[in-house]
Amino acid sequence: MTELTGRYADIDGTRVYYETVGDSNDQSVVLVHTAGADGRQWRYVAPALADRGYHVVVPDLPGHGKSYPTEWEPHVRIGQHADAVWALGERLGLEQPAIGGCSIGGDVTLDIAVKHAANLTAAVAMEGAGKTRGAQLSRLSHPHALPGWQDVLDYSVIDSTGSDCPPEYRTELAWQHRGAQEVATNDLQAWADFDILDDLHRAACPVMLVRGDTDYFIQDDMFAETVERLPDCEPIVLDDVGHYPMMERPDEVTELLDDFIGRQ
Known part of the structure; x- marks a missing residue:
């Protein structure tokens, strides 16, 4: 199986990490990960798609994995992630390109389809919807929620660096220690706030909406209202699959992506 290659790009003044696999002359597919995670979630599907003749790009969203956040602040809206992708x-x-994603990546996919339908071959939104809902978690990022924990991480950086260490490098080190916890809560808040139902008519490219039937994050009504409002939608429900189809059933997801994108 073909190996992925990692690179960096400067996006809005920050270092964004991405991996590619396949010939850049082939149909490009961009795959977006779930909340608080990174592109490793696609490590089984991406090479398999390349072996089928696709050029696959798998980013770590800003603040995730090996990507740094813009101006050291996590994104708080799905639209910010979508614009970065x-x-x-x-x-x-x-x-x-074709765009695909799961969970917040599914929401990102729909947001991109609304904004850039004319410039897309297809979109595959898995475990996402035009309007998603969840617990209000942004308050968990506030120091009062878990007093001391993130501060301890910051203090450990300050205390363990030499006196000549430039302040901007201390900031970078602090993010390396605390970033994963901070982006996850903001991602889930962005998920809870996401609502583009009234704009879905603008997603005029072919869209496949995929849901695992055991995923409690995507309720029947959320799925149905998204299917109803998309002008060109192919709904797929996967039996005995939860919130992470690309990890639970990578071969099946590869087949779905290949078949759908290949028909456009």
Whole structure:
């Protein structure tokens, strides 16, 4: 199986990490991960798609994995993630790419489809919807929620660096220690706030909406209202699959992506 290659790109003044696999002359597919995670969630599907003749790009969203956040602040809206993914595609010169994602990545996929339908070959949104809901978690990022924990991480950086260490490097080190906890809560808050139902009519490209039937994050009504409002939607329900189809059933997801994108 073909190996992924990692690179960095400057997006909105920050270092965004992404991996690619496949020939850049082939149909490009951009795959987006779930909340608080990174592109490793696609490590089984991406090479398999490349072996089927696709050029696959798998970013770590800003603040996730090996990507740093913009101005050291996590994104708080799905639209911010979507804009960063699209900016990466433009930086890489991708023409008429397909976009796919899961969970917040599914929401990102729908957001991109609404904003850039004419420039997409297809979109595959898994475990996402036009309107998603969940617990209000942004308050968990506030120091009063878990007093001391993130502060301890910061203090450990300050106390363990030399006196000549530049302040901007201390900031970078602090993010390396505390970032995963901070982006996850903001991702889930962005999920809870996401609502583009009234804009879904603008997602005029072919869209496949995928849901695992045991995923309690996507209720029947959320799925149905998204299918109803998308102008060109192919709904798929996977039996005995939960919130992470690309990890639970990578071969099946590869087949779904290949079949759907290949028909466009």
